[in-house]
Amino acid sequence: MASLRFLITFYTHPLVVGILAFTFLLACTLLVLYASSQRAILKRKTLLGLVSLSTFLWLFFILSILLCTYYEHEYLEYPLRIVKLIASISALAALTISLILAALVNRRTKQYFLRNAPLCSFTKRERALLAKICATRNLPPVTFKKIRKEFPNAYSLSGKQDIIFFTKGLLDNLGPRELEAVILHEYAHLANKDxxxxxxxxxxxxxxxxxxxxxxxxxxxxxxxxxxxDDYAVAKLHQKKALLSALRNINDYHLAHESFLPSLYSLKPEQVFLDERIARLANY
Known part of the structure; x- marks a missing residue:
């Protein structure tokens, strides 16, 4: 590990202070935009910007400490040159790793879900119902897949091939109007690349x-x-009853079985804001 004196010298160098100050100013700007904006899409983008800055900063700190340790002896001979070198390499590497990590996570994780999902076949009735809903609503084509799980839930994955997953439990527990509301909800996720x-x-x-x-x-x-x-589904249906009923059915199932709603996007089970969504729709 680099000496404390070297690290203090490095992090107080004008170039490093400039990098950190610029990142801090960007973060403050994004926070102001988030607090002042009324547009949900813009608020989401500002939060994603904060995540990117946070990831960059952590990578910058880790890489710079490692490089300070590696170049500590050279620093004694060429202090200014080594500090600039470490700062430049750390900043560029942190930015590059952040971008590569984002690309790999999105690509590999989707492939993992597709390979490991316990799929099963739709019944004739289910296929006919899905086709009828899509035709009635004039929905763009997507691939529907059924998961062999008893808990009621639906997921979507966007990409070259948009996919909506339904669990067996969802198809067994929801009526046609409720299923239509869930499909519209998932189409909104696909449209927004959620x-x-x-x-x-x-x-x-x-x-x-x-x-x-x-x-x-x-x-x-x-x-x-x-x-x-939820707002998209309600707007398309011109009423909230079907979606609210679907969410309550899903919530009742998990309360009865004392379970949590597994989320496709989490590595552990969690409730996907069901209570908040139900309360919000009830007061819509």
């Missing part, structure tokens, strides 16, 4: 588990995505 954002945030929240900013953003964006998708 799965890409949520998968990235879920994985990053596990990697940088000690970052309170990331935990807050992960939960806040997840809530906003669900609210926006």
């Amino acid at each position: 799965s890409t954002t949520r998968i990235y945030l879920a994985i990053m929240a596990k990697i940088i588990f000690f970052d309170p900013v990331l935990r807050y953003v992960h939960r806040t964006i997840g809530r906003e995505m669900e609210f926006m998708a």
Whole structure:
């Protein structure tokens, strides 16, 4: 590990202070935009910007400490040159790693879900019902898949091939109007590319588990995505009854079985804001 004296010298160098100050100013700007904006999409983008800055900063600190340790002896001979070298490499590497990590997480995680989902076949009745809903609503084509799980839930994955997953329990427990509301809700997620954002945030929240900013953003964006998708479904249906009934049925199942609602985008079971969504729709 680099000596404390070297680290203090490095982090008080004007170049490093400039990098940290610029990042801090960007973070403050994003916070102001988030607090002042009334547009949900803009608020989400500002929060994602904060996540990117947070990831960059943690990587910058880790890389710079490692490089300070590696170049400590050279620093004694060429102090200014070594400080500039470490700062430049750390900043560029942190930025590059952040971008690569985001791309890998989104691509590999989706492939993992597709490979490991316990799929089963739709019944004729279910296929006919899904086709009827899509035709009636003139919905763009997506791939529907059925998961062999008893808990009622639905997921969506956006990409080259948009996919909506239904669990067996959901199809068994919901009526046609409720299922239609759920499908419209998932179409909203697909239109907004929510799965890409949520998968990235879920994985990053596990990697940088000690970052309170990331935990807050992960939960806040997840809530906003669900609210926006609910609003879309209600607007398309011109009523809230079907979606509210579907959410209550899902919630009742998990309360009766004393279980949590597993989320596709989390690495552990959690309730996807069901109580908040039900209360919000009830007062819609």
